[in-house]
Amino acid sequence: MSTEFDHIVIGAGISGLGAAHFSARRGRRTLVLEASERVGGCINSPSFAALNGFWTEAGGHTCFNSYGHLLSILDDLGLTQQVQPKRKVGYKLWKQGQRRSISSALHLFEAARSLPKLFTAPKAGRSVRDYYGTVLGQRNYQDLLQHAFQAVICQPADDYPAEALFRRKPRRKDVMKAFTFAQGIATIPNAIAAQSALDVRTRQQIAHIDSSDTGFRVQLQDGSLLQSAYLTLAVPPDVAAQLLPTGFEAARALVADIGMAEIETLVLIFRHDDLKHLPPIAGLIAVEDAFYSAVSRDFLPDAQYRGFAFHFRPSVLDAETQIHRACAALGVSAERIAAQTSVQNRLPALRAGHLARVTQLDAALAGTRLALTGNWFLGVSMEDALTRSHSEHVRLFGAEI
Ligand SMILES: Cc1cc2nc3c(=O)[nH]c(=O)nc-3n(C[C@H](O)[C@H](O)[C@H](O)COP(=O)(O)OP(=O)(O)OC[C@H]3O[C@@H](n4cnc5c(N)ncnc54)[C@H](O)[C@@H]3O)c2cc1C
Numbered sequence: 075m076s077t078e079f080d081h082i083v084i085g086a087g088i089s090g091l092g093a094a095h096f097s098a099r100r101g102r103r104t105l106v107l108e109a110s111e112r113v114g115g116c117i118n119s120p121s122f123a124a125l126n127g128f129w130t131e132a133g134g135h136t137c138f139n140s141y142g143h144l145l146s147i148l149d150d151l152g153l154t155q156q157v158q159p160k161r162k163v164g165y166k167l168w169k170q171g172q173r174r175s176i177s178s179a180l181h182l183f184e185a186a187r188s189l190p191k192l193f194t195a196p197k198a199g200r201s202v203r204d205y206y207g208t209v210l211g212q213r214n215y216q217d218l219l220q221h222a223f224q225a226v227i228c229q230p231a232d233d234y235p236a237e238a239l240f241r242r243k244p245r246r247k248d249v250m251k252a253f254t255f256a257q258g259i260a261t262i263p264n265a266i267a268a269q270s271a272l273d274v275r276t277r278q279q280i281a282h283i284d285s286s287d288t289g290f291r292v293q294l295q296d297g298s299l300l301q302s303a304y305l306t307l308a309v310p311p312d313v314a315a316q317l318l319p320t321g322f323e324a325a326r327a328l329v330a331d332i333g334m335a336e337i338e339t340l341v342l343i344f345r346h347d348d349l350k351h352l353p354p355i356a357g358l359i360a361v362e363d364a365f366y367s368a369v370s371r372d373f374l375p376d377a378q379y380r381g382f383a384f385h386f387r388p389s390v391l392d393a394e395t396q397i398h399r400a401c402a403a404l405g406v407s408a409e410r411i412a413a414q415t416s417v418q419n420r421l422p423a424l425r426a427g428h429l430a431r432v433t434q435l436d437a438a439l440a441g442t443r444l445a446l447t448g449n450w451f452l453g454v455s456m457e458d459a460l461t462r463s464h465s466e467h468v469r470l471f472g473a474e475i
Pocket of ligand 1: 084085086087088089090107108109110112113114115116117132133134135136137228278279280308309310313337385419420421447448449450454455456457459
């Protein structure tokens, strides 16, 4: 096995795989090191062999035609033609033990009165509560928006930076607005990692990284040593703080106190017949419950099964009680579960003013051969992560001609 590379990428979520894809396309010998047993990170579409391979999304579930960097990768891989439309089904609120319509929590008069501020109120540097409370009204924020935002980022939303949510991006007209794949979004990381131009190694435990003027030495816990001219860290900020080599103290200080939100995701599968009472649904937005949200697989219906991922707050309910809470929200007995699995997800807990920190971080990295990428720069969407990976790629390797 080769030990010398032009570029080593640590972390095989979409940020790291994107960074590796960009450099491998430019002919750089690229290695990806992933700690876990699979690629994809927060993109994870577990399937159940005993249920004819039925799968459901345990993490990222929707891509949009505004995801330009993602679509450029899909073009490279010949996957753009394989995208599947998502059936339009709506979310419901889960409040005080009942499924309710979203509009039941909307204060229309207040929204109409506040809405003009949408065109004038500045977003930069403001928290989600501050900005959205202004542009849609405090009652709308309290009763609906805070829960909807929590459902998206799977953590309390009040102090999150408003500018890191819903960034406007140009849309590609030749691609459907919202899409998935026949085998789920995990199709994307799996296809990137399967390219022969990339060396992707899972179950890799990194012990230590050294840097010099000419590159990096990555020592693994099994004692092996790998070398590269360039290094990209595509791991959560707490892991990046541990892995940053000596010489990157300023960057480490800026990264070290970025928080992470832990999410306990429970995936439950049922037979159609056991959920006849529940019309197709995109998912549930919980109002003050032990879970933030549930996302269903109803956007790509299957003849036999329906799947749901419940994203629970950490350390609130034990595994058994989570199952009963999720079943209560779906109105079905736990005895009817056809299959289940649990997944640990993590998302960054960004705070207002985060983009100013990123500017400082970029100054600390300028002129070095080390890139930092992830879903903790511009925002948490897959495209935000890939936008960062691409700009770091250009910094390390120059713009494509
Ligand atoms: C429940 C949920 C729903 C979501 N829905 C959507 C959606 O619909 N649309 C959308 O655009 N986005 C969505 N997102 C966000 C998006 O999926 C993620 O932000 C994005 O996939 C993160 O990619 P990443 O590579 O930055 O990080 P991660 O996916 O977290 O990848 C980091 C990788 O680094 C690895 N790693 C960690 N430590 C080490 C180490 N020491 N050595 C080597 N490797 C290490 C991890 O195992 C992991 O594979 C969702 C996220 C969640 C959790």
